[in-house]
Amino acid sequence: MSSLGPLRPSPLVEQAASHLRVRITEGHWPVGTKLPGETTLARELGVGRSTVREAVRTLATLGLLRSRQGAGVFVVATDAVEDWPVRLRRASVADVYEVRMLIEVQAARLAARRRTDEDLAALDAALTARLAAGAGTDDARFVDADIAVHRAVVAAAHNPVLSDLFAEFVPALRQGLIDLVELLGLRREDPRHGHAGHRALVAAVVAGDADSAARAAQEELEGTLARLRTA
Structure with a gap:
């Protein structure tokens, strides 16, 4: 040799x-x-x-x-077993989004049942920050603010495994979402694109309505997933 x-x-x-x-x-x-x-x-x-x-x-x-x-x-093997972050990076954004949707719908349901006063304050702050980011022209900042709302909902579920899974998804999704916003020009006509859906999601969690929270999360995420599949 x-x-x-x-x-x-x-x-x-x-x-x-x-x-x-x-x-x-x-x-x-x-x-x-x-x-x-x-x-x-x-x-x-x-x-x-x-x-x-x-x-x-x-x-x-x-x-x-x-x-x-x-x-x-x-x-013991010639093919490496890829760890979770590597597999997420290799996966398509749409595939990752499908799994994210499954997780977040349940997280929204749990958040409506378990949210604390601190969670309510965090949700309100995140929604306000998303609205403010929508007033600007920085698409990356807007996407980050959008993700922060979802992170606050997941955090309100008070399940560390859900929070860890969400954190793993974010790097695999962030750039794909920025590209989607830019490619489709989603904010040209509506700079605060998606605000109504996010407001409905937060309102349902605040009201403690688990079914409405799950439904709002499902509808909001399905809308984005549909755009990802056709982009």
């Missing part, structure tokens, strides 16, 4: 992991094969043993390698 070749100085761990991953995916180390020891890999890659160790740990996280006590490190 040819030498792996020395690496550039930085970032060493990422480069080491990348070189080892290529060897694995190309079949140089088939599934079931024991990896050369740290000292051998460090010498071939031109890095320290600690760098090799971190690179191996990275590939183990991806499901390619597994360490066996007293036996060494073995190749």
Whole structure:
């Protein structure tokens, strides 16, 4: 087998992991094969043993390698298991939005039942900020303010898992929503686009009407999803 070749100085761990991953995916180390020891890999890659160790740990996280006590490190797969944030980045905005809609409709229902005085203040502030952002010309600021309203609704559900899921969705959705607003010119005729739907959602949560909150969330999100599918 040819030498792996020395690496550039930085970032060493990422480069080491990348070189080892290529060897694995190309079949140089088939599934079931024991990896050369740290000292051998460090010498071939031109890095320290600690760098090799971190690179191996990275590939183990991806499901390619597994360490066996007293036996060494073995190749267990040639295709990496992508983590959730990576899969979200690869998914289409419409696909992510469908899942977001399922989560947020239930979150709105729970928020109407569980909201506190602090939540009500946060919802009012978020809705006011969205209205103010709509008066400006910055589409990114408007989208961020729009997302903040939904974040406040999810927070009012008081379910940390829902909040964490929403936080994972935001990076995958934000730029797609900005592009949608710009592409379709949604704010040219109505700078505060969607305000009525968001106001209805917040009002239902404030009123403690779970069914109306879920329905308002469903209608508002379905409208955006329809535009995403035809954009």
